[in-house]
Amino acid sequence: xxxxxxxxxxxxxxxxxxxxxxxxxxxxxxxxxxxxxxxxxxxxxxxxxxxxxxxxxxxxxxxxxxxxxxxxxxxxxxxxxxxxxxxxxxxxxxxxxxxxxxxxxxxxxxxxxxxxxxxxxxxxxxxxxxxxxxxxxxxxxxxxxxxxxxxxxxxxxxxxxxxxxxxxxxxxxxxxxxxxxxxxxxxxxxxxxxxxxxxxxxxxxxxxxxxxxxxxxxxxxxxxxxxxxxxxxxxxxxxxxxxxxxxxxxxxxxxxxxxxxxxxxxxxxxxxxxxxxxxxxxxxxxxxxxxxxxxxxxxxxxxxxxxxxxxxxxxxxxxxxxxxxxxxxxxxxxxxxxxxxxxxxxxxxxxxxxxxxxxxxxxxxxxxxxxxxxxxxxxxxxxxxxxxxxxxxxxxxxxxxxxxxxxxxxxxxxxxxxxxxxxxxxxxxxxxxxxxxxxxxxxxxxxxxxxxxxxxxxxxxxxxxxxxxxxxxx
Numbered sequence: 001x002x003x004x005x006x007x008x009x010x011x012x013x014x015x016x017x018x019x020x021x022x023x024x025x026x027x028x029x030x031x032x033x034x035x036x037x038x039x040x041x042x043x044x045x046x047x048x049x050x051x052x053x054x055x056x057x058x059x060x061x062x063x064x065x066x067x068x069x070x071x072x073x074x075x076x077x078x079x080x081x082x083x084x085x086x087x088x089x090x091x092x093x094x095x096x097x098x099x100x101x102x103x104x105x106x107x108x109x110x111x112x113x114x115x116x117x118x119x120x121x122x123x124x125x126x127x128x129x130x131x132x133x134x135x136x137x138x139x140x141x142x143x144x145x146x147x148x149x150x151x152x153x154x155x156x157x158x159x160x161x162x163x164x165x166x167x168x169x170x171x172x173x174x175x176x177x178x179x180x181x182x183x184x185x186x187x188x189x190x191x192x193x194x195x196x197x198x199x200x201x202x203x204x205x206x207x208x209x210x211x212x213x214x215x216x217x218x219x220x221x222x223x224x225x226x227x228x229x230x231x232x233x234x235x236x237x238x239x240x241x242x243x244x245x246x247x248x249x250x251x252x253x254x255x256x257x258x259x260x261x262x263x264x265x266x267x268x269x270x271x272x273x274x275x276x277x278x279x280x281x282x283x284x285x286x287x288x289x290x291x292x293x294x295x296x297x298x299x300x301x302x303x304x305x306x307x308x309x310x311x312x313x314x315x316x317x318x319x320x321x322x323x324x325x326x327x328x329x330x331x332x333x334x335x336x337x338x339x340x341x342x343x344x345x346x347x348x349x350x351x352x353x354x355x356x357x358x359x360x361x362x363x364x365x366x367x368x369x370x371x372x373x374x375x376x377x378x379x380x381x382x383x384x385x386x387x388x389x390x391x392x393x394x395x396x397x398x399x400x401x402x403x404x405x406x407x408x409x410x411x412x413x414x415x416x417x418x419x420x421x422x423x424x425x426x427x428x429x430x431x432x433x434x435x436x437x438x439x440x441x442x443x444x445x446x447x448x449x450x451x452x453x454x455x456x457x458x459x460x461x462x463x464x465x466x467x468x469x470x471x472x473x474x
Contacts, residue, residue, distance in 0.1 A: 018191045019129065019130070019133050019134075019191055019192055019193070020130065020134070020142055020146070022184065022187045022188050022191050022192065023122075023126040023129065023130065023146060023188075023192075024145065024146055024149055025180075025184055025187075026086075026090060026122050026126065026184045026188065027122055027123050027126055027146055027149035027153065028149045028153040028156070029093070029119070029122075029153070029177070029180050029181060029184055030089075030093065030119035030120065030122040030123065030153065031149060031153020031157065032153045032156065032157035032160065032177065033062070033093055033096075033097070033116045033119055033157075033177065034062060034063075034066070034120070034153075034157070035153070035157035035158055035161070035289075036157050036158075036160070036161040036173060036177070037058050037059050037062075037113070037161075038059075038157075038158055038161070038293070039158060039161045039162040039165055039310050039314060040161060040165060040170060040173075041055060041056075041058075041059070042310075043165065043170070044058065047104060047170060048104050048105070048106045048109065049104075049106075050106040053227060054106050054110075055106070056223075056224075056227070057110050057113075058106075058109055058110060058113045059113075059223075060219075060220070060223045060224070061110050061113045061114045061117065062113045062114065062116055062117040063117065063219065063223065063411065063414075063415055064114075064117065064215070064216060064219055064220070065114045065115075065116075065117025065118055065120075066117040066118070066119070066120030066121075066411055067120070067215050067219055067408055067411050067412065067415075068211070068212045068215050068216070069089075069117065069118045069120060069121050070120045070121045070124060070404045070405075070407050070408045070411070071211060071260060071261060071401065071404040071405050071408055072121075072208050072211075072212075072260070072404075073085050073088075073089060073118070073121030073124075073125065073404065074121060074124045074125065074128075074400040074401040074402075074403060074404025074405070075203070075204070075208075075260050075261070075400070075401045075404070076203065077121075077124075077125045077128060077195075077400040077401075078128070078400045078401050079203060081194060081195045082125050082128050082129050082132075082192075082195045082400060083129070083188070083192045083193065083194050083195060085121065085125055085400075086122065086125045086126065086129065086188055086192060087185060087188060087189060088118075089118050089119050089121045089122050089125065090119070090122070090181060090184055090185040090188060091185055092115045092116070092118040092119065093115065093116050093118065093119035093122075093181050094178060094181030094182050094185055095112075095115055096112040096113065096114070096115030096116035096118075097112075097116065097174045097177040097178040097181050098174070098178045099111065099112035099115070100112045100113070100116075100171070100174035101171050101174035101175045101178055102171075104171075120407060120411065121404065121407075123146070123147070123149075123403070123407050124400050124401075124402075124403030124404040124406070124407050125400050125404075126146055127143050127146060127147070127387050127400070127403045128400035128403060129192060129195075130142045130143050130146060131143065131391065132193075132195065132196055133192075133193060139391070140332055140335065140336055140388050140391070141329065141332040141333075141336075143384075143387045143388060143391065144328055144329075144331055144332035144335070144384035144385070144387070144388060145328045145329065145332065145384070146387075147328075147383045147384050147386065147387050148324045148325070148327075148328035148331075148380050148383055148384050149324075156318075156321050158289070158293070158314045158317055159311065159314035159315050159317065159318060160173075161173055161314075162310045162311045162313075162314035163311055163314075164176075165310065166309070166310065166311050202258055203258075204253075204256055204258055204259055204260040206252060206256075207249065207252055207253055207256060207259055207260035207261070208260055210245060210248065210249035210252060211249055211260060211261075213241075213245050214242050214245035214246045214249055215242075217238045217239070217241040217242035217245060218238075218239070218242035218246075218412075219412070219415055220238060221234065221235040221238040221239050221242075222415050222416060222418075222419045223415060223418065223419065225419055225423070226419065226422040226423050226426060230423065250263060260401075261401060261405055262401070265394055265395075265402070266402075266405065269459055269460075270389065270460070271390065271394060271402065272459075273389075273456050273457070273459040273460050274386045274389045274390055274406060274460075275405065275406055275409050276452075276453075276456050277344060277382060277386060277453050277456055277457070278386055278406045278407070278409040278410045278413065279409040279410070279412060279413040280413060280449040280450070280452055280453045280456075281347075281351070281379060281382045281383065281410070281413065281449070281450075281453055282409065282410035282411065282412065282413025282414045282417070283413035283414065283416055283417040283420075283446065283449050284351055284355070284375070284378075284379070284413075284417075284446045284447075284449045284450050284453075285375075285379040285383075285410075285414070286413070286414035286417040286418065287355075287417050287421065287442065287443070287445075287446035288320065288354065288355075288358075288372060288375040288376065288379065288446070289317065289320070290417065290418060290421055291358075291421055291439060291442050291443060291446075292316075292317070292358070292368065292371075292372055293313055293314075293317070294421075294425065294434070295368070295439050296308045296312070296313035296316055296368065297309075297310065297313045298433065298434055299433060301433070304361065304362070304433070304434055304435060304436040304438070304439055305433070305434070306365055306368070316365075316368065316369050316372065317372060319369055319372055319373040319376065320372050320373065320375075320376035321376075322373075323373050323376035323377045323380060324376055324379070324380045327377050327380040327381065328380055328384050331343055331347070331380055331381040331384035331385060332384055332388070334346065334381070335384070335385050335388055340385045340388055340389045340460060341457050341458075341460040343381050343382075343384070343385040344381070344382055344385050344453065344454075344457040344460060345454055345457045346378075346381050347377075347378045347379070347380070347381025347382035347385065347453075348378065348382065348450050348451070348453040348454035348457065349378070349454065350374055350375065350377045350378030350381065351375055351378030351379065351382075351446075351447070351449075351450035351453070352378075352447055352450045352451060352454070353374050353378075354371050354372075354373075354374035354375025354376075354377075354378060355371070355375060355443050355444070355446050355447035355450060356447060357370060357371035357374065358371040358375070358443040358446075358447075359440050359443040359444050359447065361436040361437075361439070361440055362436060378450065382453065383410075386406055387403055387406070389460065390402050390403055390406060417446070420442065420445060421442050424438055424441050424442045424445075425438045425439070425442065428441070
């Protein structure tokens with residue numbers, strides 16, 4: 001008996017079974033890298049022998065590098081190969097983890113955290129890879145689930161780090177992540193295929209430098225504004241430079257034949273609306289984690305709070321992980337059956353509901369956990385739907401770059417949330433504690449962002465338009 005030769009389509013489907021798990025683990029690994037420092041921050045001045053300002057750069061540096069590298073790596077992935085850039089991102093994260101495991105020197109730790117920031121490009125590159133290797137009927141669902149891993153990794157990373165800090169040496173945390181990073185890198189090298197679609201051409205060095213400068217001038221004062229003072233000359237000067245650099249960068253991109261970011265494509269309604277949603281939901285999602293963590297740990301004797309330990313507060317965030325794992329598939333099916341516009345509106349509605357509960361002062365702890373769960377469902381619906389919208393809105397050879405910009409805007413939204421939360425809560429701190437009105441205010445700001453996301457969904461393509469564009473693009 002002779003065996004029928006394996007077709008290219010069959011080999012592609014077999015390969016897809018291994019590609020998706022590797023990319024999913026890698027995306028969760030990257031998300032964990034962004035959040036593991038949060039439970040460590042109060043103790044790191046003692047661990048490293050440095051001040052709180054220096055320690056804050058362990059988060060800021062990762063954020064800055066991730067914001068800068070995401071669109072750059074996305075564009076390079078479209079040009080020279082997605083697998084190559086994915087392996088570079090995994091490699092940098094792994095080296096950064098190893099450095100953190102080996103040292104307590106604050107300067108080396110900041111450098112290491114910068115290397116880990118390059119991992120922010122894993123998500124958009126992974127989405128572009130799935131668009132190439134997955135069977136057509138599984139593309140939307142796979143990309144939706146991969147997009148949700150950002151929230152899953154964030155929700156898992158905080159209790160994971162908190163448990164290690166409470167029961168073991170903090171360096172063990174980075175030995176574990178080093179092992180995960182090494183395993184994911186090796187697996188990706190063997191499993192992920194080379195890109196079939198490459199744009200080639202010359203990389204826009206000037207555009208990359210301009211975007212880097214503009215993002216640094218924007219994000220540094222946002223992250224350091226509460227420390228430096230929002231009216232300080234440094235903050236005002238850097239924000240003014242950011243505006244100027246973004247304007248000059250925009251003109252340069254429009255005149256360039258091979259731009260880093262195709263602004264004409266980004267200005268389309270079908271692309272601009274998902275980008276706006278990414279910015280706002282990035283803000284709202286980070287609020288669900290950041291604000292609630294502080295509320296749970298705050299002492300009720302000096303203001304609002306529940307007086308939980310770091311580990312107890314982290315465990316209260318686990319429902320967000322379960323929500324994202326369960327509802328990622330639901331969101332993809334809703335988007336496929338009723339259209340992305342409906343999925344976005346459902347997600348925004350859950351976010352509004354979650355923050356409405358969050359904004360109730362002096363509520364029992366079980367209601368806080370419920371609000372975390374409901375808001376996480378909303379985040380999942382929006383995060384899972386955004387890359388599906390971009391799937392049909394941009395050409396195949398610009399997919400990684402477009403998703404890179406979308407992930408960048410999520411990061412900028414989270415950064416803005418961190419700054420707003422720090423400023424508002426500082427203004428409502430009395431006698432060493434934060435008042436209920438402070439937490440209510442920042443929760444309401446996140447709720448307003450969700451309302452705007454709901455409104456912006458009306459600008460999205462209809463169900464039939466979305467299906468036609470996706471069918472043509474895949």
